[in-house]
Amino acid sequence: MTGPIEGWAGPASLGEGSVLTVVGAPHPVLARLGDPVDPTDPAVIRLAADLFATMAVSPGCVGLAAPQVGVSAQLFVVDVGAHPKTATLHGSFALCNATVVEASRWRPGREGCMSVPDLTGDVKRASRVVVTGQLPGSGQSVTITTDAFEARALQHEIDHCSGKLFLDRVSSAHAIYQRKVYL
Template sequence: MTAEEYAGLGGWTPEKLGLAGEVRAVVAAPDPVLSRPGPEVDPTSAEVVRLAADLVATMRVSPGCVGLAAPQVGVSAQVFAVDVTGHPKAVTVHGTFVLCNATVVEASRWKAGREGCMSVPDLTGDVKRASRLVVEGVLPGTGDPVRLVTDGFEARALQHEIDHCAGLLFLDRVAGAHAVYQRKVYL
């Protein structure tokens, strides 16, 4: 399935499978699940479909959240959700989607940008990422393969979540301590 076909379907949502996900607690560093590469999953298994629905539900109730990976809810697995809809930095938007066993197949136009993470709530950091990206993965429930071509902020979000599935945090990608910042708190 191409990105255009996928976007035409409105992305992946648990509602399309008749599911209502449950909100899960987000784990914070240094929880060991965040530094362990997750195994590949069977995207058609009921457990993975439920996890996908829970990731979307948790992401939706978390202000400012544009992506959430299974390790962030304590599950070592290669599953993540992304939705950059409405974010001011987003140009290319594929809506809400969940991918299993995703891999980057092409990456270009590398740029540094500021990132934050729900699992590292007090810090942000400058991370160099590809601003043009092609990712292949599998949809939960159907097992349909997907090839997403994206750029900019959505590309950054995808790489951030793929890193989580590989046991990496954005802190593992910063150039050094000089590129890590205390998160600003707005009252």
């Protein structure tokens, strides 16, 4: 377990967010490269707060990117703290303009997505990554080294900001499954 990201004051530092509607595939914003953002822009800070608010009311959600709420921007939020496959944990955080700078230990794993609610798929991703980005609000540049489920979640959200869905990463149609519904 790691701790919170140095310099990150937490979601509450962004202010109160509003719950937004999540768009589903094949919405065109989900296939578009997100625009780089100014992390100190009040609109970006407000959007980050909205992403946290939307994630909080979405059961099982561990990350949410701006394109998923219809905004073509390189901004996402992540909180994998409640997921049983979490090893390393940096808490609940938001990143702007994030990129993967190192990736290793590739492994397959099942993924789902709020923008593709009826399907899951097996996706091969790095289980250890180094990601750089900027914190909304301060604009501080940060480097996050993580593994396991948090690494998978970061790659999934960075993909959203790059116009990709997990469906673009599955090896074949045989690696896509109908999501199980529990009553």
